[in-house]
Amino acid sequence: MCGIAGFVGPRNDQLLKAMADSIRHRGPDGEGYHFCGEGQVSLAHRRLSITDIVGGQQPMWNEDNTVGIVFNGEIYNHMVLRAELQQLGHLFKSHHSDTEVLVHGYEEWGADLLLRLNGMFAFCIYDQRRKQLFLSRDRFGEKPLYYSLFNGQFAFASELKALLVHSGIRQEIDPVSLQKYFGYGFIPAPYSLYRNVAKLPAGHYLIYDIPKASASLHRYWQYRVQPDRSYEVANQDDLAEELRSRLTTAVKRRMVADVPVGIFLSGGIDSSSVLACASQDELPGRVRTFSIGFREKQFDESEMARMIAQHFGSQHSEEILEIDSARSISDHVLGMLDEPMGDSSILPTYLLSRFARQSVTVALGGDGGDELFGGYAPFQALGPAKIYCQMLPRALRNFILTQVNRLPASEGYLSFEFKLKRTLQGLQYPMAIWNPVWLAPLQVEELSELMRTPVEADELYDDVIRAWQDSGANDMVSRTSEFYTRFYLQDGVLTKVDRASMMVGLEVRAPFLDNDVVDFAQKLPSNLKLHRGISKYILKKAMANILPEELIHRKKKGFGIPLTKWLKTWPIEGTDIPGLNSDFVKKMRSDHMEGNRDNRLFLWNLLVLQKHLSEPVI
Numbered sequence: 001m002c003g004i005a006g007f008v009g010p011r012n013d014q015l016l017k018a019m020a021d022s023i024r025h026r027g028p029d030g031e032g033y034h035f036c037g038e039g040q041v042s043l044a045h046r047r048l049s050i051t052d053i054v055g056g057q058q059p060m061w062n063e064d065n066t067v068g069i070v071f072n073g074e075i076y077n078h079m080v081l082r083a084e085l086q087q088l089g090h091l092f093k094s095h096h097s098d099t100e101v102l103v104h105g106y107e108e109w110g111a112d113l114l115l116r117l118n119g120m121f122a123f124c125i126y127d128q129r130r131k132q133l134f135l136s137r138d139r140f141g142e143k144p145l146y147y148s149l150f151n152g153q154f155a156f157a158s159e160l161k162a163l164l165v166h167s168g169i170r171q172e173i174d175p176v177s178l179q180k181y182f183g184y185g186f187i188p189a190p191y192s193l194y195r196n197v198a199k200l201p202a203g204h205y206l207i208y209d210i211p212k213a214s215a216s217l218h219r220y221w222q223y224r225v226q227p228d229r230s231y232e233v234a235n236q237d238d239l240a241e242e243l244r245s246r247l248t249t250a251v252k253r254r255m256v257a258d259v260p261v262g263i264f265l266s267g268g269i270d271s272s273s274v275l276a277c278a279s280q281d282e283l284p285g286r287v288r289t290f291s292i293g294f295r296e297k298q299f300d301e302s303e304m305a306r307m308i309a310q311h312f313g314s315q316h317s318e319e320i321l322e323i324d325s326a327r328s329i330s331d332h333v334l335g336m337l338d339e340p341m342g343d344s345s346i347l348p349t350y351l352l353s354r355f356a357r358q359s360v361t362v363a364l365g366g367d368g369g370d371e372l373f374g375g376y377a378p379f380q381a382l383g384p385a386k387i388y389c390q391m392l393p394r395a396l397r398n399f400i401l402t403q404v405n406r407l408p409a410s411e412g413y414l415s416f417e418f419k420l421k422r423t424l425q426g427l428q429y430p431m432a433i434w435n436p437v438w439l440a441p442l443q444v445e446e447l448s449e450l451m452r453t454p455v456e457a458d459e460l461y462d463d464v465i466r467a468w469q470d471s472g473a474n475d476m477v478s479r480t481s482e483f484y485t486r487f488y489l490q491d492g493v494l495t496k497v498d499r500a501s502m503m504v505g506l507e508v509r510a511p512f513l514d515n516d517v518v519d520f521a522q523k524l525p526s527n528l529k530l531h532r533g534i535s536k537y538i539l540k541k542a543m544a545n546i547l548p549e550e551l552i553h554r555k556k557k558g559f560g561i562p563l564t565k566w567l568k569t570w571p572i573e574g575t576d577i578p579g580l581n582s583d584f585v586k587k588m589r590s591d592h593m594e595g596n597r598d599n600r601l602f603l604w605n606l607l608v609l610q611k612h613l614s615e616p617v618i
Contacts, residue, residue, distance in 0.1 A: 002027040002058070003046040003502075004070040004145075005162045006124060008133070008210055009153035011036055019162045020044035025336070026072070026158060026502045034059045034068060034126075041126050041133065041210070045070040048505055050362060051078075053258050056097040059126075063091055066128045067107055071099045072158055073121030073143045074509065076253040081105055081116060106134065111205055114220045118253070118515040122200070124156055133208040139221045140368070140513050141189065141202030141490035144498060148197045152213045159338045163197055170196060175579060179451060182442045182605060183460045185342035186491045190217075193339055193612070202490045223485045224471070225478035228523035239528065240542040243520055244277075247542070250514030251277040251364065259361035262288035264352060264508070265316070266559065267304030269536060269543065269551060270366025270375070274511055276546045278364070279312040289314040290356040290363065292348060294323045299560050304551065311548055319355045326351060326561050334611040336503050341495055342441055342605040345559040349500040357504045367493055368512030371484040372521035373536045374477055374529035375556060377419065378438055382476045385427055385434065397427065408595060418598055431476070432468040433461045435483045441601040449584045463487075477526035563600045568593050570607065577606075577613065 003026030005019040013035055020031055027046025034043040045058040051074065061068045075081070078098035086092065090104040098119075105113040106125050111134070120142035125134040135156060137145045147156040150168050157163045164171055177191040189199040200206055203221040208214070231239065251274055255261055263278060265271050278287050289309050293302025302318050309316035326347040333350045356363050370376050389397070401424045407417050426437040429444075437443070448455040458465060467486060471479045494510075501508045511517065524538060531537035540552050585606065592599040 002048050002070075002072045003158040003162070004044065004072050004122065004124060005155075005157040006034075006041065006043040006070060007153060007155035007166065008041050008208065008213075009155075009168070011040070011042060013042075015166065016042045016044050019157060019165045020046050022162045022165050023157065023159050025505060028505045030057065032058045032070075043068065043070045043124065043126060048361070048507060050074065050257050050259055050507055051096065051098050054095070056094065056099055058099060060094075060097070060099050060103055062103050062107060067103055068126045068128075069099060069103050069106075069123055071102055071121065071123040072145075073119060073123070073138065074098060074254075074507070075101060075117055075119035075121065076256075076514070077116075077118040111218070111220065114205060120509070120513070122158065131210045133210070134205065135200060135208070136205035136220075137200045137202055139203045139223070139515075139518075140485070140494060140510075142494050142498065142510060142513065144495065145200040146192060146197055147200060147206065147215075149213075149215055150196055154208050154213070154215065160192060160194075160197065161338050164194075170194070172196070173578070175451070178579065179447060179455055179460055181340055181342070181609070182447055182450065182602070183440055183444070183455075184436055184487070184491075185439050185441050185601060185605060186488075186495065187339065187341070188463060188487055188491050199491075202486075223482060223518070224522065225473040225481055225526075226522055227473070227478070227525040231523050231528070232525050236528070236538070236541060239524075240538055240544075243517070243538055244542040244546075246514070246516045246520055247273060247511060248277040248280055250511040250517050252281055253514065254364050254509040254511050255281075257362045260288070260359065261362040261364070262290050262356055262360040263314070264356065264363050264365045265289040265291045265305045265309060265314075266366065267291070267301035267308060267551075268366065268556065269540065269547065269554075270369035270512065272308045272366075272547055272551055273369070273539065273543050274364050274366055275308065275312055275314060276543060277511070279314070285313055285315050287312070287314040288360060289316045290352065290359070291316070291318045292352045292355055293318060293320045294326075295320060296323045296562070299323055299562065304554070307548070308551065317355070317359065319351075321351065323562060327566055331611070333500070333503070334608055335615050337499055337608065337612065339495075340605070340608045340612050341492065341499075342601065342608060343492055343496045344561055344563050344600075344604050346496050346500050347561060348559050349496060350503060353501040353506045353508070354504045357506045361505070362507045362509060363501070364509050364511060365497065366512065367497060367508075367510040368485075368489065368518075369536070369539065371481060371489045371493075372512060372518065373524075373539045374481060374526070375536045376484065377556070378435055379477060379480055379530050379535055380533060381423055382434075382480060385423065386431070386476065389427055389431075397424070400424065401428070405597075421598075429457060432465050433457060435480055436461050436464050436487070439488065441605045446584075446602075450581050451579065452581050473526075475526050477530050481521075481526075481529070563604055564592075564598050567600055567603045567607075570603075577609065 003023035027048045029049040030047040032045045043059045075098040078101040085104045094100045121138045122143035122145035172195045174195040189201040291305035293300045426434045444457045528538045588599045591597040
């Protein structure tokens with residue numbers, strides 16, 4: 001796990017080092033550079049040593065120094081690929097570096113290498129013979145990669161802040177990206193906050209032709225639900241056993257490292273399943289688990305995490321905090337966030353990462369389980385929502401929404417009132433955009449007022465609408481799974497976890513995103529994900545005789561903080577951001593302060609944006 005950066009253009013050693021220094025937190029264990037002549041390629045690498053500590057230094061080159069790489073991530077099947085490449089005649093210098101596998105794999109297979117990889121990655125390969133850069137990002141976007149083309153030059157980096165060090169890149173806010181930020185709660189790829197900077201989307205690679213100063217973008221993989229007929233008629237017990245086997249193998253792959261490894265344990269079914277699978281191959285007490293809890297019971301899951309740890313005999317560590325400890329580190333966390341994203345659970349995620357980093361360098365988490373197996377509340381809302389819209393005319397639905405909006409705002413975490421209001425608001429729109437609207441900090445009409453310009457729903461959510469229409473699935477659950485996996489997981493959940501963990505130099509791995517587990521989820525019919533109102537049905541069945549029964553049937557609980565309450569005392573100016581309507585901001589804040597509306601999502605997104613714009617580039 002590392003940070004990478006580089007550019008094509010006039011040699012500037014000081015600039016290259018400054019770009020790398022800005023992401024030092026991603027790789028505190030070492031640095032490496034490739035400096036070049038005029039008009040060629042400069043590469044930088046900040047290293048967090050995980051695999052082959054002695055032989056894994058980067059940039060790394062092939063035998064004749066014609067192919068070089070800077071790489072961020074982990075390839076879990078690298079030893080299998082290494083053996084195959086050795087049989088094909090490739091000579092390796094390192095003992096077991098996964099980075100070197102990418103170098104020789106690219107030599108042998110070119111872009112087809114990507115279809116062979118099981119891992120999380122973002123890398124840039126310099127191919128001197130072809131005079132090109134080859135950049136790629138893993139299938140789900142676990143590892144970030146930004147790039148920019150400007151004035152006949154090209155630059156890339158793991159984080160936006162490293163690119164902004166380059167004087168050739170203008171920090172001009174993209175109004176479309178700003179609209180999407182307040183329309184999603186994150187900025188979906190390929191957009192970034194700035195006009196001339198893009199995110200390389202998950203499952204894509206980019207080829208930059210150096211002589212022509214041109215780039216071409218290619219997709220090599222995309223998550224699509226394609227139910228397999230054999231899964232529909234198979235015995236459910238057999239399918240549950242198959243999932244359990246695949247997840248166990250995925251966990252085993254991710255437990256391999258040359259540094260200490262632990263597991264994030266939240267007390268939910270996803271992380272508990274990871275622990276259960278890890279415990280099958282490890283002696284009791286060998287597996288390390290970590291959790292944080294809060295003294296305020298409403299936001300605390302430590303008791304359940306502790307019970308699960310005792311059940312499997314893990315070496316458990318927990319830190320119990322006052323809830324305001326999360327608020328106390330907000331300036332630091334938001335200052336390092338790199339690009340605005342509106343998930344306030346970045347704060348407890350950072351606290352957990354910081355706590356775990358005191359003992360381990362790698363942690364396994366449960367990310368991806370909700371998206372692949374239908375764990376979020378909107379999955380359960382789809383059926384009733386469709387019936388509601390079919391049975392009631394729009395005029396009556398508008399009346400009901402008006403009455404519901406008069407309910408006083410609750411300060412509780414995901415209260416019934418909060419969920420009811422958001423659900424009914426979302427149903428004012430076409431089904432294709434229910435999911436993003438349910439997540440949205442602002443409704444489309446409010447966004448038009450904030451931006452002082454008309455905003456159309458079909459333009460704001462054009463990427464989601466295309467995905468919904470192009471889906472090969474014919475049911476709402478499968479299409480919703482595709483939305484959460486392609487959009488929310490990539491640019492919301494995984495971005496949050498990457499930034500929070502890498503702020504403290506911790507690598508987080510996601511067994512649920514293993515190729516074999518994902519292949520299973522893609523083929524699974526929707527009635528085995530959401531079955532008679534039971535979410536994650538097949539996962540719960542797979543773990544039924546392994547996890548305690550009270551956990552299996554426990555209601556899902558997020559990683560929450562009392563944001564509604566906090567924002568009533570948090571200083572939010574909001575009047576000096578170019579292009580935003582300050583009167584609208586004041587009204588939203590006033591309504592929130594007085595308890596008339598729960599505007600936590602908008603106000604938090606605004607706070608994060610303010611912090612980003614006020615932070616100087618390192």
